[in-house]
């Protein structure tokens with residue numbers, strides 16, 4: 154369940170140390186990173202259609218292309234679903250786009266009858282289009298056609314930590330693997346908090362931590378993320394958001 158409550162509160166970013174990443178540096182430096190407000194303000198000089206490979210290093214897909222690569226969103230390709238909508242496995246072949254290698258992908262489609270919408274989709278595109286790190290899931294591209302909103306990610310082989318912990322078909326994770334996962338997820342959070350323009354993730358939970366074939370943790374789902382405090386800022390206008398049972402009770406009650 155996603156909690157939404159309007160409040161005026163300051164949110165103080167954490168200050169963990171991050172490791173160096175094997176990913177290339179993002180195109181913008183931290184201070185140049187675009188915020189959701191840069192893109193959603195009616196007066197913004199950056200148009201919505203600029204959210205493409207030229208600014209964010211993202212590929213723009215058509216709905217028909219995503220239909221084809223997920224086998225018409227077949228239930229055989231269904232990976233899971235959450236507040237945003239259903240997630241399907243798909244395969245990109247090397248002929249689809251110049252510069253886009255053949256690879257499996259996860260395609261997340263907005264449920265048009267659900268509680269999330271364009272804002273969460275835009276947050277995901279804005280944050281993951283600019284933030285690249287080995288402990289964040291890699292967003293490859295998106296689709297925005299009529300009211301349809303889809304996201305195309307790298308396919309992360311072992312699914313979520315939640316799947317691993319609760320599936321009756323998975324063997325129990327050894328403790329060293331659990332520690333590796335915890336450390337990887339913490340490094341992902343530290344990276345977000347240590348950005349010059351920090352990011353508050355707000356949806357840290359086992360279903361949002363994905364695992365690659367080597368059990369490297371990858372944080373996913375930035376629909377509820379927000380920009381943290383910057384420079385001499387002391388207060389942020391923010392809704393309290395998160396998932397009940399995971400968000401700290403004092404944060405839900407007070408927004409601090």
Ligand SMILES: Nc1ncnc2c1ncn2[C@@H]1O[C@H](COP(=O)(O)OP(=O)(O)OP(=O)(O)O)[C@@H](O)[C@H]1O
Nearest residue numbers: 232233234235236237240259306308309312313360
């Ligand atoms: N990039 C990916 N690679 C592989 N599997 C994925 C990927 N993204 C999502 N999944 C699968 O899809 C499932 C649903 O993910 P989704 O983020 O939509 O929902 P959730 O995390 O369970 O719920 P919530 O909406 O509360 O975050 C995940 O648990 C995971 O198994």
Ligand SMILES: [Mg+2]
Nearest residue numbers: 235360361374
């Ligand atoms: Mg999720």
